Amino acid sequence: DSGVTQTPKHLITATGQRVTLRCSPRxxxxxxxxxxxxxxxxxxxxxxxxxxxxxxxxxxxxxxxxQQFPDLHSELNLSSLELGDSALYFCASSVPGxxxxxxxxxxxxxxx
Amino acid sequence: AQKVTxxxxxxxxxxxxxxxxxxxxxxRDTTYYLFxxxxxxxxxxxxxxxxxxFDEQNEISGRYSWNFQKSTSSFNFTITxxxxxxxxxxxxxxxxxxxxxxxxxxxxxxxxx
Numbered sequence: 001d002s003g004v005t006q007t008p009k010h011l012i013t014a015t016g017q018r019v020t021l022r023c024s025p026r027x028x029x030x031x032x033x034x035x036x037x038x039x040x041x042x043x044x045x046x047x048x049x050x051x052x053x054x055x056x057x058x059x060x061x062x063x064x065x066x067q068q069f070p071d072l073h074s075e076l077n078l079s080s081l082e083l084g085d086s087a088l089y090f091c092a093s094s095v096p097g098x099x100x101x102x103x104x105x106x107x108x109x110x111x112x
Numbered sequence: 113a114q115k116v117t118x119x120x121x122x123x124x125x126x127x128x129x130x131x132x133x134x135x136x137x138x139x140r141d142t143t144y145y146l147f148x149x150x151x152x153x154x155x156x157x158x159x160x161x162x163x164x165x166f167d168e169q170n171e172i173s174g175r176y177s178w179n180f181q182k183s184t185s186s187f188n189f190t191i192t193x194x195x196x197x198x199x200x201x202x203x204x205x206x207x208x209x210x211x212x213x214x215x216x217x218x219x220x221x222x223x224x225x
Binding site: 031035042045055056088090092094100101102103105106 | 147156159203218
């Protein structure tokens with residue numbers, strides 16, 4: 001157990017639907033990062049939150065949004081899902097400074 | 113802008129062969145961190161090593177070794193006497209002051225018995 005918890009582990013949904021992925025960071029970590037790993041795109045950085053505030057944005061689609069709550073857990077919302085959104089979504093947490101990252105086991109999203 | 117390049121898409125070796133995975137990075141920062149992760153078929157990301165930009169010493173951990181050369185912006189990973197269990201996708205990654213971790217495209221290593 002890495003200390004970063006992602007739920008659910010697997011999700012199958014239909015095109016056009018909306019889903020929410022949840023991440024609980026390791027105790028003490030203030031930063032949460034979301035990554036998307038699809039077959040043809042590798043590991044793409046989506047977004048980072050630090051202590052509740054958005055800190056950095058990567059290649060995140062407008063149909064996707066995220067937030068970090070006061071208890072530091074984070075949610076990634078994916079809407080109007082398309083087949084191409086099928087991917088493994090990772091959450092990671094870290095302490096400030098970029099020295100160490102702890103990854104969750106991922107949520108595998110399948111859009112049918 | 114930061115960038116990580118792993119030019120080797122896939123490598124196949126026979127057990128007990130040595131194999132080197134290449135990683136070249138780009139950054140404008142003087143302070144940065146480099147990482148290697150392993151992703152086995154089960155899908156999780158397994159941390160292997162991190163190195164900060166001020167420490168160019170090579171590191172050896174069992175059959176694994178890493179060669180960090182700032183002069184060529186490279187952080188290569190060597191597996192000695194490869195084993196079937198080493199079969200996985202290996203990612204090199206870079207982080208700067210902004211903290212986000214940027215990954216290379218990965219190298220798929222297949223070790224055949």
